[in-house]
Amino acid sequence: MKTKWDKLIRLSKNQKKWMKICLPVLLLGCFYFLLTFSNVFTETYDIERFSNAKETIRSPITIENEKETESKRREAVQSVEDRFNVSSEITQERIGYVEELFEAIEILGEEHKTSENEEESIPLTSQEKIQQLQQLLSPDISDSLTTEELTKLVEASSHERALGKELLTTSLYDVLNEGVRSENVQAAKSSVNQKLRYSSLDETFKEALLAIARFAVVENSFYAADRTMEAEKQAINNVDPVMIRAGEVIVREGQTITNEVYEELALVGLLNEDRNIYPVIALSVLIILLSGIMIYEIGASAKIRDLDNGKLATIFIISILTVVIMKFVSIYTTPVNQLYLLVPAATGSMLLKILVHERLAIVFSFIYAIVGSIIFNSEITGSLNMEAFIYLLFTQIAGVIFLMSVKDRTAIVKAGAGILVINLLTILIFLLLSFEKYTVYDSLLLGGYGVAAAFLSSVLTIGMLPFFEASFGILSDTKLLALSSPNHPLLRKILTEAPGTYHHSVMVANISEASCEAIGANGLLARVAAYYHDLGKTLRPHYFIENQMGIKNPHDFIEPIQSAEIIISHPYDGAAMLKKHKLPKEIIDIAEQHHGSTLLKYFYFKAKETTNEINEEDFRYPGPKPRTKEAAIVSICDSVEAAVRSLKEPTKAKIDELINSIINDRLMDGQLNDSSLTFRELEVIQKSISETLNGIYHSRIQYPTEKEIKEAK
Structure with a gap:
């Protein structure tokens, strides 16, 4: 019965998760449809023959004028002499x-x-x-x-x-x-x-x-009838079809609508309202496909890492802002003035990489480029601006690639320099492939657009990043780096009030970061969370052995149950202090979960020495158990570091045995059940911890004392 109930709960959670993803994406798809509707919907005209055109009318499509083609072919046949x-x-x-x-x-x-x-x-x-x-x-x-x-x-x-x-x-x-x-x-x-x-x-x-x-x-x-017929066929083949090109002027403002002009207007569908439905259907299908890709990718990303409401809102807002900027620029864009080169499209891809994930940033780069190719089609139905698509795609992918690791804000500026180079190379390709002859001034102007786009991308990314971090509580690498500064008030508090805990936290941070990076988890998050995970010990620092320097152990003067209460309270005291200082939820969760629901064995067995009427639950941390890979790794590394430090002569064999013992104990106690760590990943973690600790506690040369040197002489 319980298993069935658990399945229903999981099913309900999955349904809620997909609803949480699908609803914003469908709204985003509707927004894209409304924004690009004018680029595919053709305006029709109520025009009479031999009247004057009230405005310049261009062809919305490329189509063959079959009647004119046939007329030219007849003329060609008539001009063929008999053979x-x-x-x-x-x-x-x-x-x-x-x-x-x-x-x-x-x-x-x-x-x-x-x-x-x-x-x-x-x-x-x-x-x-x-x-x-x-x-x-x-x-x-x-x-x-x-x-x-x-x-x-x-x-x-x-x-x-x-x-x-x-x-x-x-x-x-x-x-x-x-x-x-x-x-x-x-x-x-x-x-x-x-x-x-x-x-x-x-x-x-x-x-x-x-x-x-x-x-x-x-x-x-x-x-010669056969030769004459062959010559006529050749003449027909030599006649190129008469095409009306998309964007070609059919009639200019003030000109008379002749029979020929009227027939061309009818041919391209400018007099037939029924034909407008087809481009709209095509746009709808395209938006549905793009929405499906977005739902799939966001769902796949949510399986790998937690996507909370803040990150979903971030994706939604970035997607809107990126396309709105494109639409605004397209208002002033003409076939002559190619302002799409000025769009800072890389801002969206860089923000998504920093705030969400790299794969998602790459997928959305393609989506933004496809939508951009519609927006910048000069409102010519049935056409896509492929130059705009290529340029927008290259500039966004450049932003993702060159933003390798955000150690500080200068990383975004360096990525901007890479974007600048890619923008200029892409523009150079367009210039060399074009049949048009560009003047030096035109070439410099287009290059200037590319430079400005790269500059704006960097500036907007730097300017908007704090807004998303603060508004939606998103923990980015830049924010983690700021929290890792030793000058942070809470880290200074640990250093001054519990120096032993501070040293322990730094060691756990080093081991945790190496282990996370070994399995592809967020090593920077694990490092920073490890700095703060024992913040609760600062309330009663002397009750923890690493801070008992030159004093008697206070636990020798109180009951085991009281000692257990003090020790057990430190994860939750630390989480409360972190919440008070408004640190990110991910760090608070790791501080709260790093002991899971483990048993305080030392005080539990000490209490059992006096009486058998002991409730084991009183000596267990109330949890919750680690729910992420980073939390589980910090939990393991915290126990391992403390245990290794207690060894008198830490050799590689002893360290490896201790690591294996602690991981097996956590597994048998069910402490890693909620963390999604696999056995293969645990093997990699065990190896990484061993390498790191053996590097720290490696054998050293015993240098002789001054007394031993004198005796040797």
Whole structure:
């Protein structure tokens, strides 16, 4: 029954914890949604055609103007000329006819006929040559030339025929190789005629050549449908889509809303209110995703370390302030004036690292950068400012990385110097990647923004840190370092009123810090808490053995139960004094829990020597048991240090045996049940304590006394 009840209690606690995390995150998500709503919601216009624009209207999206693209493609197709194939076969055929004619004439010029007495050969007459020529030539050419034209060719000299043949064939090649289409056959013939007429040949011979040219020039170029279609496709492919870019001016104030402008306004959705819902849905989904990441990370962090209401409020306020600063700067940011470079975004990440945890700071750096990329999108729907995202992310991560350990306020200034370098390098990347040519003045101005952002990040972090520490009681490293100062009134009180306790506390602090750092716990918290853990002993310092120097033990003169009451009261007296001086809750808890509910064995067994009617609970600390790893480690180190100091000759074997005995005793007594320490961590702690104590109580060389030196001589 008790186990079931415990499960219900744990379940109820878990539900409360998640409600405590989810509610602020959901409120933060709603705030982010409202803050970025104007960056995705597109204003629509009630505009009539041919009216004048009352303001300059820009496109909220990037979209293709398909109608204009199609128009340009039609123009490109219409500008493509028809493609033709030139038939080389026809060209060779027509040139072949011409060559055939001239070769036949040359052959006939060399032939002779035999005389009647058959004693001599007589050359053929022109008439005979023509008759034979008509028989030798192909019908195509013989039918195309008259007897007179053939006579002129035959009667011309061989030299003149050779020149005529060369000129004619050359002209024919030029014309036919270019291609002769049906519509320009006459033009091609005229071209050949022109070349022949301006030659130095005999006029009558030219007439014959012109007749041959009229025969030879025929159509040899024919329409190529496949080539024409391929050229048209290529022309279409060469036409780039007509795009309306996000941020592009569609119409300026005072200009007339033409049909073309009106269609573009309709295309980008500025006349359609229904389209506005889609960007809002996208923003809602993004905010839900970011909220889920925040809930998961805060919940995971709460499992590792306690996240009280103060830390949750700190996360909530830092997240609001960071984004509000971005929104304020975005009001004055333009595409020309890139003021997002001036945002001190690293302030949020550094405060989260100092006040909460490094992992949480890194995760929230990504979230702030994503939200910033929306805020700085110049209110262009559907776009994210990726330069702003990269810059904001780099500057925040730089703040987390360079803030290695906060020993004092100068650590934040040093982190600011690292942020400055990263900011300038990021801006340099943007300048080198940009196609725009920046002047020296523009480059220096952008660099100045980066320097100012780094400076503001450091100043705001230093200025806001005390506010969060004081307002929400958050124990940061800087506050712990301030509390560890020997000049603190409570530490001076321990030093002056209980010097033995002070020395004991310093030893416990050293051992506790080393042990915590060995397992990844907060070593600085353990050190500072150890300084104050025995503050209650200052009320009656002489009742504690470390302060009994040269006096008798007061416990020898009182009853064991009275001694037990005095000893048992010191953790709670110390916690009350710490509360009065408003020290952090974590230190008060460790002071109150460092003895848990352990038994005062010495006085318990001393009391049992006189009577058996002893209640063990009267000799036990009322608790609570250590509830954190740091409290458990301080508890163990407190007992170990006191026990080791009581050893007459502390050797490594004795120290290790004593440490093991004390840890086992605490385990068997259930004192570590609430601390979440694992057995593996206890092994590491045992080893760390051993190394530290053996370093303190190591063997030393026994130097001879002056008397021993004299005797040796």
